[in-house]
Amino acid sequence: MAEVRIEGLTKYFGDTCAVNQLNLVVRDGDLVVLLGPSGCGKTTTMRCVAGLERPTYGDIYIGETRVNDLEPRERDVALVFQSYALYPHFTAFDNIAYPLRLRKTPKDEMERRVRDVAEMLGITHTLDRPPGLCSGGEQQRIALGRAIVREPVVFLMDEPLSNIDALLRVYMRAEIKRLQHELGTTMIYVTHDQVEGMTMADQIAVMNEGTLQQLGTPSEIYDLPSNNFVARFVGSTPMNFIPGALQKENGRTVHKSDQFVIPVSAEMADRAAELCPSGQCTLGVRPEEIRFTTDDEGDNQARVFLLEPLGSETILDIEKEGLLLKVKDVASTQVREGDTLSLAFNRFHLFDDNTGAAIR
């Protein structure tokens, strides 16, 4: 068990910069999710920690040791690959036992540890089979078993759930989180699925185009996104964005767009005046933070365009003059398509149009 420290990590592939000046500390025993779209550098970062890629610049520490010049096998990390990378010519047993065999573990101890891990993961029945004869979920757990069995100091997971079906994925992500808590081993988990990130992580590192956008707990990332990329990327129903500008009206500041006029609190107006003198900023609001009433007297009126019932809640697609908003209706109000609603915006964020940064 150890802390992982990444300092100024930069990785070039030819002229392409995959990771740019990344600083990240993964505390001992934490589960940190590297979250971002494809090509954001999250897998490259993890491969650098594993030793499968050499950083162009920067240092990586596992515990107190600088591992830049160590071979993967000298780093005592375990990696679960997206493709599982099981050894097709070994049985499941041999796959899980391989790291132990390389460490010359005595035969009876090896046998015991492999069986323990297989039992924990519920794959005892597959042990005699080659991976090719196991289902996707079983293969995934064999790969997991191979990582767990050797009790590494750091777990690295590269989108381990992306190749299994949705139901099993929901089950496995809880399972991995439980395992990590039980073992107390530091884990870096790479995914592009923000739900996976939100549900599993102690800390989420959101990445885009090779740079770290924000590091924080899932609720920090969700409630206080540091810029419009994080705001857009996190949230299963994405945040609504309303382009516009801040203006003074009747002595108070409002965010005025083509569609809406939304009052801004005095504190926020002060911060905005300081951080974004031009006043050009986009307002972001989560679907569940828009309140609505069916009376047609309020300021911000809009028409319901489409209903998306999800069972426990309904997503209302609301349209006004070319702008589409998604609103979450958890109270199952009897709204119908074509109704006109008055909207009020509970909690929202302002993002500077020039930099994309949150005004806070």
Place this chain on the structure above:
Amino acid sequence: MTVQQTVSPLPGQGANSPASQPPPQGMWSELFSFRDNRLGVMLIIPSLLTLILVQFYPIVYNFWLILTSEKGEWIGLANLSRLTRDTIFHGALIFSLKMGVVVVPMCLLVGLGLALLVHSDYAGRKAIWISILIIPLMVSEIVAGMMWKIMYHPTLGLVNVPLAALGLEPIIWLVKADTAFIALCVVEIWRISPLAFLLLYAGLNQVPRDIYEAAAVDGATRWRAFWDMTLPYIRPMFAIATILVFVWSTRTIGTIAATTQGGPGRATWNLSWYIYGMSFQRLKPHYASAAVLVMLLMTYIAGTIFVRYLWVERRSR
């Protein structure tokens, strides 16, 4: 009764249990019924006929040759029993086997080494390397033999240059039995290794890269990964390469024709050279056919052994 059939199977006696599904009756008869597969059968016939013509007919004809004398009289197994007493034949058989024993492992080693080199990250433009390395495959046996004959020339040849540089007497390679054997083996290794290289290189390309990475993270050294990942993976290709190299090296004739002509004496007679001499110089094709049969059997037995011990998948545990 119909109600029972619509009841969904209980857990544990799911759709996989034989009772819950009617046996696939008529599947086999359907597959093999001529009526339904008429087109398929008709498409196969031309290649089947060609196969019979070029493969089975010569073998059957060969048996007829063995069982008859040069005058066309039926002599039973006399040709074969004569072979058992023919010391020249014994010499040729042993020479062929000796050559196989030296050439096959050397070709596989050289081929594997080249394949690993070209497959490695250091190789750069692989296409260029491959096209250079397979040049010997494109050279005919005779040309290869002629070329090496010049190389082995006592005064003109390149092979003796390093010896001369060391102040040693030049070796007259092709006129002494033991040096002629070594010289011929070298020609054969030069000529056939590229075949092993090509096959093993193709095999290496089939190994998925991620299992090397998994092995590296799991704690394997490069050497260990080679033993645990690469070798098991390329086993089938290894078997194929072994068989082909064995066949190529034992049946060679052009190389011998171009270099030693079987000499000195009969020291470098191999089976092919023996069969050629017996058929076309001594004009005893019926007797030579018996030697052909022995050669065929030798190849067949060797092939079976290689497949049995190399190709069969390892179920390690």
